[in-house]
Amino acid sequence: MMIKGILTGVAALGLMAGSALAQDRVVNVYNWSDYIDESILEEFTKETGIKVVYDVFDSNEILETKLLAGGTGYDVVVPTGSFLSRQIKAGAFSELDKSQLSNLSNMWKDIEARVDKYDPGNAHSINYMWGTTGVGYNVEKVKAALGEDAPVDSWDLVFDEANISKLKDCGVFLLDAPTEMIPAALNYLGLDPDSKDRGDIEKAGELLTKIRPYVQKFHSSEYINALANGDICMAVGWSGDVLQARDRAAEADNGVTVEYAIPKEGALMWFDQMAIPADAPHKAEAHEFLNYIMRPDVMAKASNYVYYANGNKASQELLNDDVIGDPAIYPTEEAVKNLYTVTAYDPKINRIVTRIWTAVKSGQ
Template identity: 70%
Template sequence: MKFGSIPSGLAIAGLALAGFASAALAEDKVVNVYNWSDYIDESILEDFEAETGIKVRYDVFDSNELLETKMLAGGSGYDVVVPTGTFLSRQIEAGAFQKLDKSKLPHMGNMWDAIAARTAPYDPDNAYSINYMWGTTGIGYNVGKVKEVLGEDAPTDSLSLIFDPANAEKLAECGIHVLDAPTEIIPAALKYLGEDPNSHDPDVIAKTEDVLMALRPHVQKFHSSEYINALANGDICVAFGWSGDILQARDRAAEADNGVEVAYAIPSEGALMWFDQMAIPTDAPNPEYAHMFLDYIMRAYVMAKASNYVYYANGNKASQGLLEADVIGDPAIYPSAETLENLYSVTAYPPKVNRKVTRLWTKVKTGQ
C-alpha cells in the first residue's frame, strides 16, 4: 500500500518469472503469493528464491472484498494470502485457512506479543496467521488549506473535523474524501458518538446513520484510493483514510514540491488499528513452501527490510532494532505507547448484521 507505482507489483512478478523460470521448470517448486499491491520490497522475493530454489509466483490485489470472494469461492490456487484481521476471522470461521504448523516456523519467536495480543480476537494464538504489517485509519489533511478554511485552531486531531457538520460544510469547499469501507467508517462514527466502536448491535449501529447522512452531502467522493493523488495534488483538503496511503500522499507532495503540505493525524478520540495477516488457504497447493515463505518473512532482517521499504509498522519485535530511524521514530508509523492505548480494533460482523451495515452504507453513498 505504499511507495512505487502500481505496475511495480507486476514487475516483481515478471522478474520472478524471468529470473527463475528455468529452475522452476526443472524442479517445479513454486509458492503462490497473493498480497496487496505495492506492499513488499521485491528483493525479499529474489533473496527467498535464491536461498530456497522455490519460485515465487506473486500476484497482487487491492481490496479485502476481492480477496474474500476468492477465498470463499475456494480453489484460488494461492499458497499465501494477506487478509486484514476482520476479514481473516470470518474466513477462518468459513474454513478457508489451514492451521499453521508451528514446528515449521522456527522464527515465530521474533513476533511482537503486543501485536499478537491485539490480533488475538481475530486469530487466537496465531493459530492460522502471522502479522505482516499494521496501521491505523485516521485523518489526512492539507495543512495550509484546513487552516485557511477553519482557522488556526482547526480540530485536525479530532473526529469532529469531519463528523461535525459545521466543519464538514466548510471543508466541503476544498473537498473531503472518505474511504469506501463501511467496516472502517462506522466504527469511527460510533467512536465519535461515544459508543463502542466494535458494537455488533444493529440498533447501536443504526445510530450512526444520522451522523453519516449529515456528512454525506459534504463528501466529494467515497473512494478507497483516489484520495492519495487528490491529497497530494491539493485537489482536496481532508481525507479519511489509511495511514500508509496518507503518508504516501505526504511524500508525493513533498517530492512534487508543489506547496502542498499533507499531514496525518490519529484522532484523539481513538483510531481503528488494523492488521494485515499472512495465512495459508485450506486448499493451498504447496503448504510446505508456504510455511517456508512465512518463516522466511519472520526473520528479523527480512521484516525490517520490508518495513523500511513500505513505511508501515510490522508485528515483528526482533526487527525493530534494524528499522531505520524515520520509520521507528515516526509516530505516524509507530505511535507512542500512549496513543497506542487509544487505538481500538474491531471484529467481523455476523452475516445478518453485515447485511444491515452494507445496507446502511449503500444509503450513505447513494442516498437511497
C-alpha cells in the same frame, strides 16, 4: 479498481499455469496494494529459487469473496484480523506448521496477544503489519479552508458538518469500507465502536449520510495519489498509506504537505495477518515465504518502505528513525490505550451493515 483486480487476477492465473508447466517452484501471494517493497520479492526468489506471483487487492471484502468461493489458487493472503476470524470459522485457512517457521521467535509477543482474539493461539496466521485508521490531510489547504486552528487532531474535521462542508471544494475521500467507517462514526457518537446493535449502526449510518454530500469519492487506495498530488485535502485512510502520500508529496516537491493524525477521540487499530488458504497449492513454499518475511532485516525493510508498524520485535532495531520514532506509526503506550479494535459481524447483521453502507454511498 475492481476491474483492475479482476484483470490482474486473470493475468496471475495465466502466470500460474505457465509456471506449473515449467515445474518451477512458485508461491502465489495476494496482498494489499502498495504494501511491500518489491525488492523483497526479488531477493526471496534469488535466495530460495521460488518464483513469487504477486497480485494485489484493496478491500477485505474482495479478498473474502474470493476465499469463500474457494479455489483461489493463492498460497499466501493478507486479511485484516476481524475478517480473518470469520474466515477461520468458515474453514478458509489451514493451520500453520510452526516447525517450518523457525523465525517465529522474532515476533512481538504484545501484538500476538492482541491478535489472539481473532486467531486463537495465532495458529493460522502471522502478523505482517498493523496500524490505525485516522485522518490524512493537506496542511496548507485545510488551514486555508478552516483557519490556523483547524481541528486536525479530532474526528470533528470529518464528522462535523461545519468543518467538512468547507473542505468539500478542495476534495474529501473516505475509505470504501463499512468495517472502517461505521466504527469511526460510532466512536465519534460516543457509542461502542464494536457495537453489533442495529439501532447503533443505523445512527452511525445517519451521521455518515449527513456528511455524504461533502464527500467526493469512496475509495480505499486512490487517496494515496490524490493526497500526494494535492487533488484532495482530506481523506480518512490507513496510517501507512497516508504517510506514503506524505513522502511522495515531499519527493515531488510540489508544495503539498500531507500529515497524518490519530484523532484524540480514538481510532481503529487493526492487524493485517498473513495466512495460508486451506486449498493452497504450494503450502511448503508458502511456509518458506512466511518464514522469510519474518526475518528481522526483511520485515524492517518492508516497514521502512510502507510506513506501517510490524509485529516483529527483532526488526525494531533495524528500522529507520522516521519509522520507529514516529508516533503516527509506533504510537506511544499512552496513545495505544486510546485505540480500539473491532470484531467480525455475523452474517445477518453484516447484511444490514452493508445495506446501510450502500445507502450512504449512493446518497439514498
